[in-house]
Amino acid sequence: MNILIENLKKNNLKVTPQRLTIYNYLYHNHIHPSAETIYNNIKEQNPTISLATVYKTLKSLKDSGLVQEINVGEDSFRYDVQIEPHSHIICTKCNSIIDYFPQKDFINRIQDKVSKETEFKLDSHQMYFYGTCKHCSK
Numbered sequence: 025m026n027i028l029i030e031n032l033k034k035n036n037l038k039v040t041p042q043r044l045t046i047y048n049y050l051y052h053n054h055i056h057p058s059a060e061t062i063y064n065n066i067k068e069q070n071p072t073i074s075l076a077t078v079y080k081t082l083k084s085l086k087d088s089g090l091v092q093e094i095n096v097g098e099d100s101f102r103y104d105v106q107i108e109p110h111s112h113i114i115c116t117k118c119n120s121i122i123d124y125f126p127q128k129d130f131i132n133r134i135q136d137k138v139s140k141e142t143e144f145k146l147d148s149h150q151m152y153f154y155g156t157c158k159h160c161s162k
C-alpha cells in the first residue's frame with residue numbers, strides 16, 4: 025500500500041480512503057476494468073462508496089496521470105494503471121483486454137513514418153488489436 029500512497033502524494037493528490045481503495049483495486053487487478061466493474065467489486069467492502077464517487081475518483085487519478093483511460097469501442101471507458109506506453113489486445117467474445125508491449129524501435133519506426141507522411145509532430149499513439157482470446161477460441 026505504501027507505494028500507492030507515495031504515488032498519490034507525488035502526483036499532488038490528497039490521500040483519501042476512496043482514492044486509495046480505487047487505486048489499490050486498479051493496481052492489483054490488471055483487467056482494465058470499467059468504473060462499473062470497479063464499483064461492483066469494491067462496494068461490498070466499501071458500502072459508503074457510490075458509483076459517482078468511483079467516477080470522480082477515476083477522473084482525478086486520470087487527470088494526475090496515475091491511470092490512463094482507454095476506449096475500446098464499448099459504452100464505458102476502461103481504466104489502466106499501467107501508464108507506460110503499450111498496446112491493447114481485445115477479445116471480442118469475452119471483452120477481456122490484455123497488454124502488449126511492442127518493441128520500442130518498432131513503434132519509433134511507425135511514428136517516424138506517420139510523422140513524415142502527415143507532417144504531424146506526434147506526442148502519443150494508441151494501438152488496439154481485436155480478435156478472439158485463447159480461452160474463447162477453444
Ligand SMILES: [Zn+2]
Pocket residue numbers: 115116117118119120156157158159160
Ligand atoms: Zn475471450
Ligand SMILES: [Zn+2]
Pocket residue numbers: 056104106110111112122123
Ligand atoms: Zn493496458
